[in-house]
Amino acid sequence: MISDSANRIFEAAIKDYHVHDEIDFPIQNPYPPERIEHLLYLKCWIDTMQWHMEDEIRDPNINSDEALKWKRRIDKSNQDRTDTVEYIDSYFLDKYKDITPKADATVNTESPAWAIDRLSILALKIYHMRLETLRDDADPEHKEACQVKLDVLIEQQKDLSESIDELLKNIEEGKKIMKVYKQMKMYNDPNLNPVLYSSKQ
Template identity: 55%
Template structure:
């Protein structure tokens, strides 16, 4: 993807996110496999995969809140959520590396500043917003609920749509500033520790016990 295309990325991202959410809900099960329709390694493929991970995790989070869930199943789901969180983080970092590679040859202007949030983490929030809007619209269309419930959901949906527009504009402006040298970016790693057997004391102490 070229710089001139990247600087108008938000609407493309929303379209791809909506496509992934809709495709997931055809079967509406967390057990289905990802079937990415975009070319491997492309920005489009990364965006589709990003939202697919988010969508599956959204439904994991629903399932684990079932008050009647079997404790063993709950623990199994918790581990799936941990793995999904790690996959989500890895994908965001891969997206940021894509952006970094695209903009690394742009010479920063004098006084260029570093943004508090990287492009990919802003896109992560945009992906979640698309999910919230989809499920809020489900509530608006839900039958057997009170008018008050529908009215409240409609009001919330309007706020979500406004947030989506504002975030989209901010993402496009950030990418435009990066392409013009007004901003510069770095790729930061999240350094998550809970899944690392060398950093989580519960995991490395457990490993010592097994060896003994």
């Protein structure tokens, strides 16, 4: 099941990142570039870096120059994240390219890779919420509240994992159509963002 593999890889990537817990520490992806596992590890590493960038930009004492620096890094990270999701979908497009959908096959609300994207974020939420339940400086009420949230996140991870596996099974059986729309982000494109193309005039 792809979800079992993805969840294990996401957990490993998050654990590996927190060995050093530095946003700029270089990734050491243990999987060869041609394997789907490489993309899954990369995806979660990007998400983990960005999680901590989002923490930095929310510092109430941050100055405007520092905030702008983090905002631009987050924008770049978002683009890297989107690109990686599309690479993952390309893997599935190639894997299922010879599947002929049934006459009554339908399109899913999201592609497999975008569902896997949510699974990666869930792994991060679970990791950090679990830390909150273990904080020595937190009161019992905080820990209990976080444990309730953690239980919900774990249930959500289970449900989403099962849904992803079912989607891929349905694609293999021709019940769902493997269809992907590329993300058409406009704000980074100098030809589509009016602020950027106006500045060139």
